[in-house]
Amino acid sequence: MSSAEIESLLTRTNSLVEFDFPAADAVLRNAMALSRNLFGTDSPHVAELEYVLFRPNDIIYNTGHYMNRVHWNEGIERLRRVLNAMSYELKIAKVELLPPKKITLKWLFQHVSVGGWVTAGSLVAGTFSLGFFAAKNDLLARAIALFSN
Known part of the structure; x- marks a missing residue:
């Protein structure tokens, strides 16, 4: 759900009309709230969004x-970069190595x-x-006989 929200914010950012400050501030506020909820208040994404x-x-x-x-374009571009970084971080966080349900020769x-x-064969x-x-x-048999006496 959160990756869809980030994509929605990216779409809204890309469709902003030049110098539409209220809409841009709304997207920024939503991105800040989403970033705090997903990554925590100490996240680098939150810190970066504060500079937008x-x-x-x-x-x-x-x-x-x-x-x-110039300032408008820099703000929009910085917002896009942060949203893309948030999206990427969510994608790599979802990739987990889960143990297989059943280990088969094909899986091995x-x-x-x-x-x-090579190690297993050795x-x-x-x-x-x-x-x-x-x-x-008969070395093993002699060793057993030696210890049993």
């Missing part, structure tokens, strides 16, 4: 001045590396060789 400005705080430009457009072939198969071959050596040699 659609007009300068300390300077007033005349209507039609090119810097008004798909998920165990070649090194794992252990099986070593155990078989040790058993074959113990059956051919």
Whole structure:
């Protein structure tokens, strides 16, 4: 549900009319609330959203001045970047490694590396060789007789 909300905010951001400050502030407020709820108040997304400005705080430009457009575009672009980062973080957070319900040979072939198969094969071959050596040699029988006396 939250990824759909982020996509909705991105759509609203992309459809903003230039210098529609009330709509832009509404999108920013919604993004801030969503970011706080999803990632916590100490999230870097919340901190980044606090720096999103659609007009300068300390300077007033005349209507039609090119810097008004610069600040507007920077604010919109920063808002887009934060929303995209939030969306990406949600996508990678959803990817979890869950244990399989049933382990089959097919699953093992798909998920165990070649090194794992070599190690398992070496252990099986070593155990078989040790058993074959113990059956051919009477060393084990002598050791058992030595400890039993």
